[in-house]
Amino acid sequence: MPSRPPRPRLEDVAARAQVSTASVSLVLRGRPGPSAATREAVLEAARDLGYRADRTASLLARRRTQLLGVTMDVRSTFHAELLEDLQAAADERGYDIVVSPLTRTRDERRAVESLLDFRCEALLLLGPRLPDAELAALAEEHHVVAIGRRARAAGVDVVRAADDVGVGLAVEHLAGLGHRDITFVDGPRGPIATVRRQGYRRAMKRLGLADSSLVVDGGGDEESGARAATALVARAPRPSTGRVLPPPPGREATRGRPRMPSAVVAFNDRAALGLLDRLRRDGVDVPGEISVVGYDDSPIARLATVDLTSVSQIPEAMATAAVEAATQRLDDGRTEPVELVLEPQLVVRGTTARRESP
Amino acid sequence: MPSRPPRPRLEDVAARAQVSTASVSLVLRGRPGPSAATREAVLEAARDLGYRADRTASLLARRRTQLLGVTMDVRSTFHAELLEDLQAAADERGYDIVVSPLTRTRDERRAVESLLDFRCEALLLLGPRLPDAELAALAEEHHVVAIGRRARAAGVDVVRAADDVGVGLAVEHLAGLGHRDITFVDGPRGPIATVRRQGYRRAMKRLGLADSSLVVDGGGDEESGARAATALVARAPRPSTGRVLPPPPGREATRGRPRMPSAVVAFNDRAALGLLDRLRRDGVDVPGEISVVGYDDSPIARLATVDLTSVSQIPEAMATAAVEAATQRLDDGRTEPVELVLEPQLVVRGTTARRESP
DNA sequence: TCGTAGTCTTAAAGCGCTTTAAACACATTG
DNA sequence: CAATGTGTTTAAAGCGCTTTAAGACTACGA
Numbered sequence: 108m109p110s111r112p113p114r115p116r117l118e119d120v121a122a123r124a125q126v127s128t129a130s131v132s133l134v135l136r137g138r139p140g141p142s143a144a145t146r147e148a149v150l151e152a153a154r155d156l157g158y159r160a161d162r163t164a165s166l167l168a169r170r171r172t173q174l175l176g177v178t179m180d181v182r183s184t185f186h187a188e189l190l191e192d193l194q195a196a197a198d199e200r201g202y203d204i205v206v207s208p209l210t211r212t213r214d215e216r217r218a219v220e221s222l223l224d225f226r227c228e229a230l231l232l233l234g235p236r237l238p239d240a241e242l243a244a245l246a247e248e249h250h251v252v253a254i255g256r257r258a259r260a261a262g263v264d265v266v267r268a269a270d271d272v273g274v275g276l277a278v279e280h281l282a283g284l285g286h287r288d289i290t291f292v293d294g295p296r297g298p299i300a301t302v303r304r305q306g307y308r309r310a311m312k313r314l315g316l317a318d319s320s321l322v323v324d325g326g327g328d329e330e331s332g333a334r335a336a337t338a339l340v341a342r343a344p345r346p347s348t349g350r351v352l353p354p355p356p357g358r359e360a361t362r363g364r365p366r367m368p369s370a371v372v373a374f375n376d377r378a379a380l381g382l383l384d385r386l387r388r389d390g391v392d393v394p395g396e397i398s399v400v401g402y403d404d405s406p407i408a409r410l411a412t413v414d415l416t417s418v419s420q421i422p423e424a425m426a427t428a429a430v431e432a433a434t435q436r437l438d439d440g441r442t443e444p445v446e447l448v449l450e451p452q453l454v455v456r457g458t459t460a461r462r463e464s465p
Numbered sequence: 466m467p468s469r470p471p472r473p474r475l476e477d478v479a480a481r482a483q484v485s486t487a488s489v490s491l492v493l494r495g496r497p498g499p500s501a502a503t504r505e506a507v508l509e510a511a512r513d514l515g516y517r518a519d520r521t522a523s524l525l526a527r528r529r530t531q532l533l534g535v536t537m538d539v540r541s542t543f544h545a546e547l548l549e550d551l552q553a554a555a556d557e558r559g560y561d562i563v564v565s566p567l568t569r570t571r572d573e574r575r576a577v578e579s580l581l582d583f584r585c586e587a588l589l590l591l592g593p594r595l596p597d598a599e600l601a602a603l604a605e606e607h608h609v610v611a612i613g614r615r616a617r618a619a620g621v622d623v624v625r626a627a628d629d630v631g632v633g634l635a636v637e638h639l640a641g642l643g644h645r646d647i648t649f650v651d652g653p654r655g656p657i658a659t660v661r662r663q664g665y666r667r668a669m670k671r672l673g674l675a676d677s678s679l680v681v682d683g684g685g686d687e688e689s690g691a692r693a694a695t696a697l698v699a700r701a702p703r704p705s706t707g708r709v710l711p712p713p714p715g716r717e718a719t720r721g722r723p724r725m726p727s728a729v730v731a732f733n734d735r736a737a738l739g740l741l742d743r744l745r746r747d748g749v750d751v752p753g754e755i756s757v758v759g760y761d762d763s764p765i766a767r768l769a770t771v772d773l774t775s776v777s778q779i780p781e782a783m784a785t786a787a788v789e790a791a792t793q794r795l796d797d798g799r800t801e802p803v804e805l806v807l808e809p810q811l812v813v814r815g816t817t818a819r820r821e822s823p
Numbered sequence: 824t825c826g827t828a829g830t831c832t833t834a835a836a837g838c839g840c841t842t843t844a845a846a847c848a849c850a851t852t853g
Numbered sequence: 854c855a856a857t858g859t860g861t862t863t864a865a866a867g868c869g870c871t872t873t874a875a876g877a878c879t880a881c882g883a
Contacts, residue, residue, distance in 0.1 A: 116839055127863045132841060142861060162582045163530070164839035167521045167868045181545040182764070190539055191568035198570075203579070206564040210549035212556075221561070224520045333770045384770050387746060406540070412691045412742050474869060485833045490871060500831060522869035525838045 115156040124152035135160065166226065173202050175433055176222030178215060179233045181208040184405050185422070186233045189254065192426030193231065200434050219245065229433035234299075246444075250436045252429050255420070257298050264432040265446040268420040270299065270402075271306025273451035277372045277400040277418055278310035280453055285462035286370040286398060287316055292325035292335045292382065294374030303374060303402070321368065325378050332373060332381025340389050342367045369397055369462050376401035376408045376417055383415070383458065394460035404454050414457035424449050473514040482510035493518065524584065531560050533791055534580030536573060537591045539566040542763050543780070544591045547612065550784030551589065558792050577603065587791035592657075604802075608794045612787050613778070615656050622790040623804040626778040628657065628760075629664025631809035635730045635758040635776055636668035638811055643820035644728040644756060645674055650683035650693040650740065652732030661732060661760070679726065683736050690731060690739025698747050700725045727755055727820050734759035734766045734775055741773070741816065752818035762812050772815035782807050 120135075121128040126145055133140045134149040141149070152158075166172045175197050179186040190206065197204045205225050207218040215237050222230055229250035235242065239260040245251050246262035253265050274291070281289050291307040294300035304322060311320035325335045373379035379401030386393055393399055401408055404419035428447045435441040478493075479486040484503055491498045492507040499507070510516075524530045533555050537544040548564065555562050563583050565576040573595050580588055587608035593600065597618040603609050604620035611623050632649070639647050649665040652658035662680060669678035683693045731737035737759030744751055751757055759766055762777035786805045793799040 117841095118839080128840080129842075129863055129865095130861090133862095136841090140861070145861080159582075161525075161584070161839055163521055163525045163584055164868090165841075167519075167525050167870085168839075168841040170841095170868080172521070181539070181548055182542065184540065187539040187566075190566060191570070194566070194568055195570055203582075206566060208545075208548055208552070208564060210552055212549070212553055224517070224561075226519070226521055329765075329768050329770050381768075381770050384742075407687075410687050410739075412687055412739050475871095476869080486870080487833055487835095487872075488831085491832095494871090498831070503831080519869055522838090523871075525840085526869075526871040528838080528871095 114161075115158045117158075117160070120149065120152045120156055120158050123156060124148040172226045172228055174205055174225060174227045175202050175229050175231055175430065176205050176207060176219075176225065176227030177231045177233065178207050178209060178218040178222065178235070181210065183234075184407070185255075185403050185420075188406075188422045189233055189426055192423045193430060196427045196430035200430060202430070202434070223249070228437055231429050231433060236297075250433060252432050254425060254429050255299075257302060262444050264429075264436070264444050266425050266429045266432060266449070267447070268425065268449045268451045270302045270420075270451070271309065273402065273418040273420070273453075274303045274306035274372060275310040275313075276451065276453040277402075277416075278307060278314065278316075280416070280455065281370040281372070281398060281400065281459065282314045282316065284370075284398065284459060286368075287462075288319045288321075288368040289316065289370045289372065290321045290323060290339065290368040292332065292371060292373040292378055293322050294325060294378070295327045295331075300374060307372060319368075325374050327375055328377050329381030329384070332378035332383075333385040334381075335373075335378070336382045336385035336389070339367055339371070340386065340391065367397065370399070370459070371397060372400045372402075374402060376403045376405040376415060379415055379417070379458075380407060380413065383413070394458050395463065398459040398462075400459060404452075408454075408456070416456045416459040417454050419452045419454050421449060421452055472519075473516045475516075475518070478507065478510045478514055478516050481514060482506040530584045530586055532563055532583060532585045533560050533587050533589055533788065534563050534565060534577075534583065534585030535589045535591065536565050536567060536576040536580065536593070539568065541592075542765070543613075543761050543778075546764075546780045547591055547784055550781045551788060554785045554788035558788060560788070560792065581607070586795055589787050589791060594655075608791060610787050610790050612783060613657075615660060620802050622787075622794070622802050624783050624787045624790060624807070625805070626783065626807045626809045628660045628778075628809070629667065631760065631776040631778070631811075632661045632664035632730060633668040633671075634809065634811040635760075635774075636665060636672065636674075638774070638813065639728040639730070639756060639758065639817065640672045640674065642728075642756065642817060644726075645820075646677045646679075646724070646726040647674065647728045647730065648679045648681060648697065648726040650690065650729060650731045650736055651680050652683055652736070653685045653689075658732060665730060677726075683732050685733055686735050687739030687742070690736035690741075691743040692739075693731075693736070694740040694743035694747070697725055697729070698744065698749065725755065728757070728817070729755060730758045730760075732760060734761045734763040734773060737773055737775070737816075738765060738771065741771070752816050753821065756817040756820075758817060762810075766812075766814070774814045774817040775812050777810045777812050779807060779810060 117128045117131055121131045126149060130141050130145055131149050134146050135153065177193060179190055194204055205222060205227055207221050209215060209218050215235060219230060231252045231254060234255045235253050239258060242253060242258055242260035242263050246260060251263050253263050255267050257267060258265050278289055291304060293304060308320060311317050323335050323338055325331045373382055379399055383393060383399055391397060401415045401417040404417040407413055408415035408417040432445060475486045475489055479489045484507060488499050488503055489507050492504050535551060537548055552562055563580060563585055565579045567573060567576050573593060577588060589610045589612060592613045593611050597616055600611060600616055600618035600621050604618060609621050611621050613625050615625060616623050636647055649662060651662060666678060669675050681693050681696055683689045731740055737757055741751060741757055749755060759773045759775040762775040765771055766773035766775040790803060
C-alpha cells in the first residue's frame with residue numbers, strides 16, 4: 108500500500124547537506140575529491156533522509172550497469188548450486204546478477220534477449236544448448252561465457268570441468284577396488300555425453316580393461332537410469348545364485364553377452380539414482396554385488412539415504428572462474444577468449460566397495 | 466567482443482524515418498496518435514537499424530518499471546515450478562519478472578532489497594519466512610503478495626492452497642481404500658506444518674478415526690522421512706511375519722504401542738521419498754503392506770520409478786492468482802488486501818492401494 | 824470568409840543520476 | 854606581487870527515453 112511520500116532524491120540530500128549534487132554523488136560512491144567535512148555532512152544527510160540511490164537513473168548516467176546476466180535451468184539442482192556461487196563471486200567484485208530462467212515456454216534465446224534488455228554487460232550461460240554458430244554470433248556483440256560445456260565458438264569464453272578426466276577418476280577408483288567389468292551408462296545425445304563417454308573409453312584402455320568396456324544406453328534422468336538397470340539385471344538372471352561369468356578374452360567380444368557388470372559409472376547423479384532404485388528393488392545389493400558411481404555430486408547424492416559416490420565438478424571453482432572471466436573482459440580489457448578447464452574431484456561414498464570375489 | 470558500433474538510439478530511428486522522436490516513441494509502444502504512414506515509416510526504420518529500446522532509459526522516463534520481483538529458494542523444485550507459471554502469467558499482462566534467489570549467503574531480506582533496487586512495482590514472495598511483522602512493514606511501502614503461506618500481516622495479499630483440505634483429501638482417499646491406521650509424518654516447525662497437521666487431525670476425527678490418529682516426528686527432507694520410516698518399522702518387528710495388531714479401543718491410547726500403520730501421509734514429497742526409500746530397503750512392500758501419500762506433487766513424484774500418490778497445490782493456479790493480485794493493485798487500483806485460498810487436488814498414483822486384510 | 828473542431832506532429836521539459844570542465848580558495852614560490 | 858600550483862567544489866551538460874502542451878494542417882459548417 109505505497110502511500111506516496113516520494114522517495115528522496117540526490118538533490119534532497121544535497122540541499123540538506125548544503126552542498127551540490129555532484130559532491131553528494133562523489134561521497135556516496137566513495138570517490139576521492141570531497142573533503143572530510145563534506146563527506147560527513149553528506150553521509151549524515153543521507154542517513155537522515157533514508158536515501159537510497161535510484162539504480163535506474165544511476166545506470167543511465169554512467170555508461171555501466173555492473174550487471175552480469177545468467178541463464179539457467181531452474182529445475183537443475185546443479186545450476187542452482189552454480190548460481191549460489193556465482194552470486195557470491197559477483198558480489199565480491201561489485202557486480203550484481205540478473206537471473207533469466209529457462210522454462211517450457213521460454214527458451215534460451217528469449218532468456219538471453221531478456222538479459223540484454225536489462226543491459227547486462229556480460230552473459231554467463233549455464234550449460235547452453237545454443238548451437239556454436241549462434242554463440243559465436245552473440246559473442247560478436249557481447250561478452251559471453253559458456254559454463255559447463257565445451258564450445259567451439261569464436262570469441263566465447265569457456266569455463267568447464269574436464270569431464271573425461273572426471274569419468275577417468277571414477278573408473279580408476281573402481282579398478283583400484285578390484286573391478287574389471289565396469290560399464291558406462293550413457294547420457295542424452297550431446298557434447299557433454301560425448302566427452303564423458305570418451306573419458307570412459309580412454310580410461311578403460313589405459314587400465315588395460317578395454318576388453319571389458321561396455322557402454323549401455325541411458326539418458327539424463329531417473330527414468331533412463333532405471334531402464335539401464337533393467338537391461339543390466341536382465342544379463343544376470345536373478346535371483347538364481349548363478350555366478351557372474353568371467354569376461355572371455357578378445358576385444359569387446361563381450362558385447363551382448365549375458366553378464367552383469369560388477370561396477371557401473373552413470374552419466375549423472377539422476378541416472379545413477381534411477382539405477383540404484385531399480386537395482387535395489389530387484390534385490391541387488393549395492394555395493395555388495397555392484398558398485399555405482401554418479402556424476403555431479405548433487406545434493407541428492409549427499410543424502411544419507413542415497414550416499415552416492417560421485418564426481419564433483421566443483422561448482423564454486425567454476426563459478427569463480429566464470430565471474431573472473433567476465434570481469435577480466437569488462438575491467439581489465441582482455442579481448443582474447445579463454446578456455447578454463449577445471450579438474451573434477453571424485454567424492455567417494457557408500458555405493459562403491461571392493462569387488463567381492465576376485 | 467563488443468566492438469562498438471554504438472547501438473542505435475531512438476533519435477537515430479527518428480532521423481532515418483524523418484519524424485520526431487516523440488512519434489517514434491509512440492509508434493514503438495503501440496500508442497494511438499501517429500498515422501498509418503508514420504507508423505510504417507518508423508517500423509521500417511527501426512527494423513533496418515535493428516533498434517531495441519533501452520529499458521533503463523525508458524524506465525527512468527516513465528514512472529513505471531512494469532517489473533514484478535520474485536524471491537525464491539533456488540533449491541526448491543516447487544518454487545521452480547511456480548516460477549515458470551509466474552513468468553507466463555506476468556508475460557500475459559505485460560509485466561517482466563526479476564528473480565532474486567535465496568542462497569546460503571543471501572537471506573530473504575537481502576533478496577528483497579535487491580528487488581527494490583530494481584524498482585520492482587510489486588514483490589511476490591514464495592513461501593516467505595519473514596515474520597509477519599516484517600511483512601507488514603514491507604507492505605506499508607510496497608505491494609507484496611505472499612505465496613504459499615498463510616500470513617497474518619496487514620496489507621499483504623496472500624495466495625495459498627488450503628493445505629488442511631489437501632491433507633484431508635489424502636486421508637479420505639486412504640480411508641476410502643479401507644485404511645484405518647493412518648499416520649501423519651510431521652514437517653519442520655512452522656506455519657505450514659501446523660496447518661497440515663491440523664488438516665490431518667480434523668480429517669481423522671471427521672472419519673471417526675480419531676482413535677487411531679498418530680503424528681510422528683518428521684521434517685521437510687529425505688533424511689527426516691527416512692528417520693520417520695525407521696521409527697515406524699521399529700513398531701512392527703520385521704521380517705517376522707507377525708500380523709499387524711488391530712488398534713485397541715480407546716482414544717489415542719495407541720501412542721507408543723508397537724504397531725506399523727497401514728498408511729502414511731507425509732508432510733511433503735521429499736519426506737515421502739526418504740520414507741519410501743527406507744521402507745523398501747527394509748523389505749516393506751509399498752503399497753502392499755503400507756500406502757504412502759506425499760504432498761506437492763513435485764516432478765519427482767511423477768517419475769515412473771517413484772510414482773507417488775501426492776497432493777498438488779496446483780502451482781499454475783497459484784501463479785496466475787498471484788500475478789493477478791499484483792496487477793489488480795498496480796493497474797486497477799485495488800487497495801484492500803485479499804487472501805486467495807485455492808483447493809488442492811489429490812493425484813492418485815502407485816503408492817496407495819486397498820488395505821490388504823480388512 | 825472565418826471559426827472551430829479534429830487529426831497528426833513535434834519541441835522541449837523532464838526522469839534522477841554521473842561527470843566534465845571550470846571556478847574558487849588558498850598556499851607557495853620567484 | 855604576480856605567477857603557479859594544490860585541493861575542493863560546483864554548474865551544467867548529458868544518459869536515452871516519455872510525455873505534455875502547443876503547433877500545423879485539414880475539413881467542415883455557418
